[in-house]
Amino acid sequence: MAGFREYKIGARIFGSALGGSMCITLLFPSINIAAVSSTDIALEKAFSAGHETGFNLDDPFLQGKNKPLEVSLKADPKTGQPLAQAVKVYVYKAGTSFPAGIIHPRILGEGIEQVSVQQGHITEANKDAGAVFAIEKSIYQGKPVSFVDNLTATKGWTPADVMRVAKDADISHTGAGKTMFVREGCWWCHTLLPEQTQDWQVFGAPPMLGDFNGESPTAFGSDRKAPDLLHVGSRNSSKEWMMMHFFNPRLVQPHSIMPRFDYMWGEKDAAGQKIDYAKWKAEYTEYTEGKRVTPPEVPSYASDSEIRSLVDFMLSLK
Amino acid sequence: MFKYLLGKNEDIPAGSAAVFFGFSSIIWFVIGTGLGSFNAAKLAFPDFVSGNIYFAFGHMRQVHVMAVIFGWISMAFAMAMMYITPALGNTKLWSEKLGLWNCMFWNVGLALGLTVLWSGVSSGREYSDFPWPIDLYLAVFVFIPLATNVWMTILNRKTQGIYTTNWFFAAATFMVIIVFLVGNSPEFFHLTGLTEAYLTWWFAHNVLGLWITPVAAAIAYYTIPKVTGNPLYSHRIGHLHFWSVVVFYSTPAAHHLMSAPLPEWLKSFASVEGVLILVPAIAFVSNIMLTMRGKWYMFVENIEVRFTITGCLMAIPLNMQGGFQQTRAINWYIHGTGWIVAHAHLALLGFSTFLEAAAVYLSLQTLLKRKLYSLKLANLHFWMLLIGFTTYWISMTIAGLIQGAGKIYEVPYIDVVIAEHPYMIARWIGGTLVFVGNVLWLYNMWMTARVGTVVPQGRMPHELAYER
Numbered sequence A: 001m002a003g004f005r006e007y008k009i010g011a012r013i014f015g016s017a018l019g020g021s022m023c024i025t026l027l028f029p030s031i032n033i034a035a036v037s038s039t040d041i042a043l044e045k046a047f048s049a050g051h052e053t054g055f056n057l058d059d060p061f062l063q064g065k066n067k068p069l070e071v072s073l074k075a076d077p078k079t080g081q082p083l084a085q086a087v088k089v090y091v092y093k094a095g096t097s098f099p100a101g102i103i104h105p106r107i108l109g110e111g112i113e114q115v116s117v118q119q120g121h122i123t124e125a126n127k128d129a130g131a132v133f134a135i136e137k138s139i140y141q142g143k144p145v146s147f148v149d150n151l152t153a154t155k156g157w158t159p160a161d162v163m164r165v166a167k168d169a170d171i172s173h174t175g176a177g178k179t180m181f182v183r184e185g186c187w188w189c190h191t192l193l194p195e196q197t198q199d200w201q202v203f204g205a206p207p208m209l210g211d212f213n214g215e216s217p218t219a220f221g222s223d224r225k226a227p228d229l230l231h232v233g234s235r236n237s238s239k240e241w242m243m244m245h246f247f248n249p250r251l252v253q254p255h256s257i258m259p260r261f262d263y264m265w266g267e268k269d270a271a272g273q274k275i276d277y278a279k280w281k282a283e284y285t286e287y288t289e290g291k292r293v294t295p296p297e298v299p300s301y302a303s304d305s306e307i308r309s310l311v312d313f314m315l316s317l318k
Numbered sequence B: 001m002f003k004y005l006l007g008k009n010e011d012i013p014a015g016s017a018a019v020f021f022g023f024s025s026i027i028w029f030v031i032g033t034g035l036g037s038f039n040a041a042k043l044a045f046p047d048f049v050s051g052n053i054y055f056a057f058g059h060m061r062q063v064h065v066m067a068v069i070f071g072w073i074s075m076a077f078a079m080a081m082m083y084i085t086p087a088l089g090n091t092k093l094w095s096e097k098l099g100l101w102n103c104m105f106w107n108v109g110l111a112l113g114l115t116v117l118w119s120g121v122s123s124g125r126e127y128s129d130f131p132w133p134i135d136l137y138l139a140v141f142v143f144i145p146l147a148t149n150v151w152m153t154i155l156n157r158k159t160q161g162i163y164t165t166n167w168f169f170a171a172a173t174f175m176v177i178i179v180f181l182v183g184n185s186p187e188f189f190h191l192t193g194l195t196e197a198y199l200t201w202w203f204a205h206n207v208l209g210l211w212i213t214p215v216a217a218a219i220a221y222y223t224i225p226k227v228t229g230n231p232l233y234s235h236r237i238g239h240l241h242f243w244s245v246v247v248f249y250s251t252p253a254a255h256h257l258m259s260a261p262l263p264e265w266l267k268s269f270a271s272v273e274g275v276l277i278l279v280p281a282i283a284f285v286s287n288i289m290l291t292m293r294g295k296w297y298m299f300v301e302n303i304e305v306r307f308t309i310t311g312c313l314m315a316i317p318l319n320m321q322g323g324f325q326q327t328r329a330i331n332w333y334i335h336g337t338g339w340i341v342a343h344a345h346l347a348l349l350g351f352s353t354f355l356e357a358a359a360v361y362l363s364l365q366t367l368l369k370r371k372l373y374s375l376k377l378a379n380l381h382f383w384m385l386l387i388g389f390t391t392y393w394i395s396m397t398i399a400g401l402i403q404g405a406g407k408i409y410e411v412p413y414i415d416v417v418i419a420e421h422p423y424m425i426a427r428w429i430g431g432t433l434v435f436v437g438n439v440l441w442l443y444n445m446w447m448t449a450r451v452g453t454v455v456p457q458g459r460m461p462h463e464l465a466y467e468r
Helices: A002-034 A040-049 A112-118 A159-165 A174-183 A199-203 A239-247 A277-288 A306-316 B016-044 B057-089 B096-118 B132-155 B164-183 B185-189 B193-228 B235-249 B253-257 B264-276 B278-291 B297-301 B303-325 B328-334 B338-368 B375-408 B413-451
Strands: A069-075 A082-092 A131-140 A143-150
Touching: A002 B164, A002 B193, A002 B235, A002 B253, A002 B264, A040 A131, A040 A143, A040 A174, A069 A159, A069 A174, A082 A159, A112 A131, A112 A143, A131 A159, A174 A306, A239 A306, B016 B057, B016 B096, B016 B338, B016 B413, B057 B096, B057 B132, B057 B164, B057 B193, B057 B338, B096 B132, B132 B164, B132 B185, B164 B185, B164 B193, B164 B235, B185 B193, B193 B235, B193 B253, B193 B278, B193 B303, B193 B338, B235 B264, B235 B278, B253 B264, B264 B278, B264 B303, B278 B303, B297 B303, B303 B328, B303 B338, B303 B375, B328 B375, B338 B375, B338 B413, B375 B413
Parallel strands: none
Antiparallel strands: A069 A082, A082 A131, A131 A143
8 A cells, every 4th residue: 555655645636626526516406406396297297107117126127017097086086976177186006106205295395395294194195005196276375385185184085986986088097108108218219308499389398497306217318319298298189199100100100210119009909809910010011012092900909008008198298 | 267267366367357358348349339230220211120129229229328338338448457557557467356257247247237228127317227236236246346456456566656547547447436326326215306317417427527538548548658659748738637537527417408407507517617628638639649749650550559549539529529519509409419429429439439449459469469360350340430430420410410400490390300311321321330340350359369470478469560
């Protein structure tokens, strides 16, 4: 170690240079970022996506496990009476991990945290029993604020109650769909970040500082080879178009370079029939060669297929 | 290799670890560029091997990136460290055995990591795509043993001072461990939201700025003086380079997110620091160019010098782009377009790869004590790499400018896709040239090890004439 002495000064300068750099690039920004409150968009994203969408031990193969369901509730789960207005609730079945904002309410931000704890009873939510959450409005220190309501604690609505009255068409697998978005690498070409230039006229408003609290991964994307998707559900909300486009993008956009995602239909279609991919491809080839007038029909996807959750996620991007 | 893993350190021939790292790096280069060429074909011809989850673009793109960064580039770095660090300290590598184990764990871990990535198991974070157990594995079994070997070799040196190359090696191996552990902390500790987004790019920026760029430059600081016989032009400029890398290159991470909603002061600060990266860049390029004084004929005649100087020359457009494209005035136009893809390839395939290829050529010949098998193949490799890369870079730069124009003039997106199509084909051809060139290189180095002319004791390989 004797030889190191002459470099003591160098090592000290190096330590302070790198340490100073890390202070400016990590410590100071983290103070700013931690002070940002969730917007409504952040709350909706965080509660529909659940705890973590990238690799995690509860869903190591990114199959869309350990995810909440987004339900458009049209009837009171206790009485079965129709509600005056549909309510969007996030159903965390027993054992589903809660989003970061429930585990660390501070992430929700000033005001939202206090109201969600006092009025929304979010600290009473229990992972083992499951919980149902909704985003609601209230007043905090004289100002309007959104907060998270733990309906299981405040109204006694359990996940089982909600699922009993929910029809399949009212359920959106948004969280599992985001898993598909990450696993299939949609974000290698489609950004989720309209830029603060003219972008917002075509792709919609750029996100704001508080739009990401509790989200992981944010999957902005960096290399845009295809349209931005942050507001795609507002531009195009047709399930049928999405279905054809995912099965073979060239069906709806002949010049598209998007890969086919037909494999996400799985083995069987909506009617439970086995999907004959070879036959479909043969007929499609005939169509491209001009031997057929119309392309073959795209099979309707099964309600538990992977593509269903991906389409649900797309349509949730308002 | 396997017989040495359990043998005594003293029984392992000096340079074994470097040789295994060298060949591993070339093999990963072939794999990485092969995947790149395959991916490029998919962007040019979308129905090429489509509709299969295991060959989907979204599953393979990141495998290409990680294979070239952590397979080719980083393993070539490890080779250079295992060879150059002891050579500059007039000593032996601290532990050949640790080096060999390091090489084995590296290959196993990387193969495992790329397999899980390929199957879609990803953290969803660009450049830190590996799931956190793989990140942890890479830190503990790859970078920490590598750093230990480098630091201990420097401490056990038999020379009085430490040469420039070894400052960089010692500092970069330290910084990459910090960058790996801090940059992946969102995964280790489930940090979310903007913190996660920002740390993703903090990692991506710093793994390039504090690992790839300085180590590549450090290699040139060795190769050029060693092969030309000229002393380094200025150690003071080397000092300037070193300290300005630490101060200016470690701070502009936020300039990757100029269009994202980060605190504005952070973006402005990052942008200014980003321009200041020109300080180490100019220091480095001028130092190497001035070292070449009186030996410019070697740029034509010597393959190692030609690779290194070509790489250094490419550092000029690289840093001019890098310094200014991240300012708000330019970034709004080219952000997220193929321009950036071209720039990233200029950094990794242009600048960095050419410096490392020279080091691998030089080290493997020196350590194996064998003259390069075929100059013709080496020349072919050089030109295929250069022409392939240039084709790629030009086509992607044009595609990026088209995308930028499409973005600000609000052209329907599909028209941008149609306009880009010829450049996607050109990019695929360029990438394929690079891949084929690397296959030739692997063959050339393999034949060098098998049948290359033996270099006499006390001579350098470049002092001998080629036979083929």
